[in-house]
Amino acid sequence: xxxxxxxxxxxxxxxxxxxxxxxxxxxxxxxxxxxxxxxxxxxxxxxxxxxxxxxxxxxxxxxxxxxxxxxxxxxxxxxxxxxxxxxxxxxxxxxxxxxxxxxxxxxxxxxxxxxxxxxxxxxxxxxxxxxxxxxxxxxxxxxxxxxxxxxxxxxxxxxxxxxxxxxxxxxxxxxxxxxxxxxxxxxxxxxxxxxxxxxxxxxxxxxxxxxxxxxxxxxxxxxxxxxxxxxxxxxxxxxxxxxxxxxxxxxxxxxxxxxxxxxxxxxxxxxxxxxxxxxxxxxxxxxxxxxxxxxxxxxxxxxxxxxxxxxxxxxxxxxxxxxxxxxxxxxxxxxxxx
Amino acid sequence: xxxxxxxxxxxxxxxxxxxxxxxxxxxxxxxxxxxxxxxxxxxxxxxxxxxxxxxxxxxxxxxxxxxxxxxxxxxxxxxxxxxxxxxxxxxxxxxxxxxxxxxxxxxxxxxxxxxxxxxxxxxxxxxxxxxxxxxxxxxxxxxxxxxxxxxxxxxxxxxxxxxxxxxxxxxxxxxxxxxxxxxxxxxxxxxxxxxxxxxxxxxxxxxxxxxxxxxxxxxxxxxxxxxxxxxxxxxxxxxxxxxxxxxxxxxxxx
Amino acid sequence: xxxxxxxxxxxxxxxxxxxxxxxxxxxxxxxxxxxxxxxxxxxxxxxxxxxxxxxxxxxxxxxxxxxxxxxxxxxxxxxxxxxxxxxxxxxxxxxxxxxxxxxxxxxxxxxxxxxxxxxxxxxxxxxxxxxxxxxxxxxxxxxxxxxxxxxxxxxxxxxxxxxxxxxxxxxxxxxxxxxxxxxxxxxxxxxxxxxxxxxxxxxxxxxxxxxxxxxxxxxxxxxxxxxxxxxxxxxxxxxxxxxxxxxxxxxxxxxxxxxxxxxxxxxxxxxxxxxxxxxxxxxxxxxxx
Numbered sequence: 001x002x003x004x005x006x007x008x009x010x011x012x013x014x015x016x017x018x019x020x021x022x023x024x025x026x027x028x029x030x031x032x033x034x035x036x037x038x039x040x041x042x043x044x045x046x047x048x049x050x051x052x053x054x055x056x057x058x059x060x061x062x063x064x065x066x067x068x069x070x071x072x073x074x075x076x077x078x079x080x081x082x083x084x085x086x087x088x089x090x091x092x093x094x095x096x097x098x099x100x101x102x103x104x105x106x107x108x109x110x111x112x113x114x115x116x117x118x119x120x121x122x123x124x125x126x127x128x129x130x131x132x133x134x135x136x137x138x139x140x141x142x143x144x145x146x147x148x149x150x151x152x153x154x155x156x157x158x159x160x161x162x163x164x165x166x167x168x169x170x171x172x173x174x175x176x177x178x179x180x181x182x183x184x185x186x187x188x189x190x191x192x193x194x195x196x197x198x199x200x201x202x203x204x205x206x207x208x209x210x211x212x213x214x215x216x217x218x219x220x221x222x223x224x225x226x227x228x229x230x231x232x233x234x235x236x237x238x239x240x241x242x243x244x245x246x247x248x249x250x251x252x253x254x255x256x257x258x259x260x261x262x263x264x265x266x267x268x269x270x271x272x273x274x275x276x277x278x279x280x281x282x283x284x285x286x287x288x289x290x291x292x293x294x295x296x297x298x299x300x301x302x303x304x305x306x307x308x309x310x311x312x313x314x315x316x317x318x319x320x321x322x323x324x325x326x327x328x329x330x331x332x333x334x335x336x337x338x
Numbered sequence: 339x340x341x342x343x344x345x346x347x348x349x350x351x352x353x354x355x356x357x358x359x360x361x362x363x364x365x366x367x368x369x370x371x372x373x374x375x376x377x378x379x380x381x382x383x384x385x386x387x388x389x390x391x392x393x394x395x396x397x398x399x400x401x402x403x404x405x406x407x408x409x410x411x412x413x414x415x416x417x418x419x420x421x422x423x424x425x426x427x428x429x430x431x432x433x434x435x436x437x438x439x440x441x442x443x444x445x446x447x448x449x450x451x452x453x454x455x456x457x458x459x460x461x462x463x464x465x466x467x468x469x470x471x472x473x474x475x476x477x478x479x480x481x482x483x484x485x486x487x488x489x490x491x492x493x494x495x496x497x498x499x500x501x502x503x504x505x506x507x508x509x510x511x512x513x514x515x516x517x518x519x520x521x522x523x524x525x526x527x528x529x530x531x532x533x534x535x536x537x538x539x540x541x542x543x544x545x546x547x548x549x550x551x552x553x554x555x556x557x558x559x560x561x562x563x564x565x566x567x568x569x570x571x572x573x574x575x576x577x578x579x580x581x582x583x584x585x586x587x588x589x590x591x592x
Numbered sequence: 593x594x595x596x597x598x599x600x601x602x603x604x605x606x607x608x609x610x611x612x613x614x615x616x617x618x619x620x621x622x623x624x625x626x627x628x629x630x631x632x633x634x635x636x637x638x639x640x641x642x643x644x645x646x647x648x649x650x651x652x653x654x655x656x657x658x659x660x661x662x663x664x665x666x667x668x669x670x671x672x673x674x675x676x677x678x679x680x681x682x683x684x685x686x687x688x689x690x691x692x693x694x695x696x697x698x699x700x701x702x703x704x705x706x707x708x709x710x711x712x713x714x715x716x717x718x719x720x721x722x723x724x725x726x727x728x729x730x731x732x733x734x735x736x737x738x739x740x741x742x743x744x745x746x747x748x749x750x751x752x753x754x755x756x757x758x759x760x761x762x763x764x765x766x767x768x769x770x771x772x773x774x775x776x777x778x779x780x781x782x783x784x785x786x787x788x789x790x791x792x793x794x795x796x797x798x799x800x801x802x803x804x805x806x807x808x809x810x811x812x813x814x815x816x817x818x819x820x821x822x823x824x825x826x827x828x829x830x831x832x833x834x835x836x837x838x839x840x841x842x843x844x845x846x847x848x849x850x851x852x853x854x855x856x857x858x859x860x861x862x863x864x865x866x867x868x869x870x871x872x873x874x875x876x877x878x879x880x881x
Contacts, residue, residue, distance in 0.1 A: 187459070194428070198428045202502070206411075207443030
């Protein structure tokens with residue numbers, strides 16, 4: 001039986017591969033000197049979770065530009081809980097998750113009814129509004145944001161003073177999200193999502209309530225985004241509304257598409273890592289950067305819409321065919337309709 | 339015993355009256371044919387029964403429960419299955435996955451148990467997989483089980499659609515043009531399958547243009563024309579009914 | 593103040609009508625629409641302010657040039673993308689990819705304009721600086737012109753869509769592109785036209801508003817957010833809804849900023865949520881046949 005891309009860990013080979021990957025990830029920071037690279041790795045983890053949020057919603061047919069919204073919600077909630085109520089980070093974290101779950105349930109119940117284009121717009125608006133709300137609210141620091149957010153309290157012997165410890169925390173959170181998401185994808189919930197995405201009409205005749213399942217994906221994804229937001233706040237120790245607005249929602253989408261849309265878990269990893277590291281090494285002027293990103297985006301969408309992983313999967317003749325079909329498209333409209 | 343009761347269904351699209359006060363019964367274990375010239379409203383009626391459109395007037399009762407206005411998935415869970423006129427499959431999934439998903443509505447274990455991959459849920463999954471294989475066997479699709487649905491030839495796609503609908507375990511099956519576009523050989527095979535399905539206790543309502551198939555397959559026939567019910571009865575009666583001939587010929591003349 | 597509301601509303605109406613035409617015809621949500629608006633303003637600046645051509649001509653050009661830009665962007669980007677789509681491509685995939693392509697376009701246009709023209713604001717001498725007094729209220733002629741133009745365009749569009757065969761085809765395409773193809777119409781050029789028309793509207797909106805506000809590369813970004821909102825509230829696929837939505841936004845914005853300041857946008861959003869709860873409106877939903 002053919003398994004979809006995301007059902008992991010059923011075969012021995014896959015289990016070994018995953019174990020090796022985890023081992024490498026654990027050992028990694030010990031082999032690296034540069035704090036800067038470690039920072040990039042940590043931000044890759046954060047970015048990966050956000051991209052996974054996008055992918056999860058996409059898996060049920062919803063295109064969301066709102067992952068950034070709950071990222072912000074998580075960051076601010078955790079910050080407020082720790083700084084204003086004096087809770088320890090370790091308590092604030094589960095509470096943040098709870099708050100995010102409740103909020104995403106409430107908003108999701110309204111938003112998810114409107115599929116397709118309407119949802120894209122709604123999620124975009126929501127993300128914008130969250131940023132504006134954070135900026136306008138004085139007790140959230142206004143547009144200047146909040147500084148001096150404390151690091152997580154020491155966990156036993158582990159103090160969060162070095163990049164290494166943050167790295168492991170980020171990794172742990174990432175793995176937790178991966179575990180939960182994978183459990184969802186490989187269950188009948190994940191199968192229902194796939195059905196809804198491929199054909200909502202057919203799924204309906206099979207007794208699948210698209211609204212309910214989409215709501216689940218919305219809540220799960222948004223909560224994960226909030227989780228990563230909470231981490232971010234206590235890692236960067238400064239949050240401003242601006243950090244959550246603007247191009248962020250678009251970059252999140254880009255991570256997912258670049259990695260490979262149909263790979264809900266590994267795709268975001270690849271996409272986030274590439275998009276976090278590569279721009280750092282291609283030092284370009286700030287003004288030119290969006291143009292480069294825009295062109296890159298167009299190239300990817302037009303010629304490699306299956307992303308990196310997708311293109312590899314289709315490689316050998318098929319991959320080349322895809323590229324050719326992109327070129328063929330250009331040739332076609334030149335010769336057609338004359 | 340009437341399984342499905344359609345009472346005074348009226349549907350208006352913009353200014354066009356698609357269905358006008360249509361009423362008839364579908365009896366338990368019968369194969370009922372719904373025919374009529376193009377534009378008679380047959381597909382619209384199907385869409386209303388299965389929940390894709392809402393009727394403007396009238397009601398529909400399934401086993402004496404009113405189902406008018408219920409959602410698509412709610413109607414499906416009541417035990418009404420359907421196939422569509424256009425090939426509606428999970429194109430990017432394999433044949434096996436397609437049929438497997440049809441068993442979705444039978445799951446009893448709650449969602450969170452499925453999420454945690456608890457034994458109860460796993461057991462249900464395994465049972466469904468087995469039943470899916472059996473269904474493939476029944477529809478003669480076993481050899482193609484790992485093929486992508488999009489790659490199947492037309493006739494097989496129709497068979498797959500039927501398999502998926504059957505997987506939901508319906509008591510009433512709505513078939514929208516199941517043999518249209520098939521050659522006589524394929525039509526025979528499909529007709530035979532439909533008879534087998536009926537002998538398993540499923541009631542079937544068919545919309546079809548292929549007159550030969552309809553006449554040989556159906557116990558009774560309802561004729562629609564321009565949104566209204568013209569006549570209903572046995573195939574013999576319909577074949578020789580003046581109004582029916584008129585409706586079809588009249589249409590052609592126009 | 594009411595006039596101000598109508599003015600702003602008119603602009604949004606033009607914008608969103610353009611967006612709607614593109615969306616309904618080609619099922620593409622064009623994120624670059626705001627940039628087309630911005631470019632329209634720059635076109636007007638170029639011809640009217642810098643080259644001192646006739647205002648009316650410059651305005652027409654801001655529409656025409658953008659029609660060309662729109663057509664080119666369809667040909668250069670979206671047409672190529674559409675080649676990939678088969679009958680079995682899911683709506684969400686199409687939507688996502690075309691939306692992202694338009695985002696790429698948006699980024700290029702935005703930053704390109706910034707690099708070409710610099711970030712400084714450009715002012716345009718209003719061609720109609722007169723102000724008239726009606727009932728003790730001072731209204732600028734320019735604003736009246738905008739409202740007038742907007743009404744005119746709406747009427748013309750209405751005539752086009754409902755009274756001409758071309759309009760019928762355009763509407764048919766938004767319902768069922770395949771059926772239209774079967775009838776022998778080349779949907780490809782219909783799509784190009786949709787883009788051209790929608791872009792022209794955006795360009796026109798940008799051109800006509802340019803004398804009132806300054807011309808900057810960031811114009812597009814400021815306007816797109818609310819344009820989407822109007823599209824949503826008005827209902828995708830309802831011209832009347834779009835007009836109503838545009839007017840509503842115009843009202844809310846001008847009154848909102850008077851009384852609420854920055855929180856106005858939040859307020860608007862809350863309102864939108866309420867509307868969504870009670871009146872889903874015209875939606876391009878997938879779950880209904």
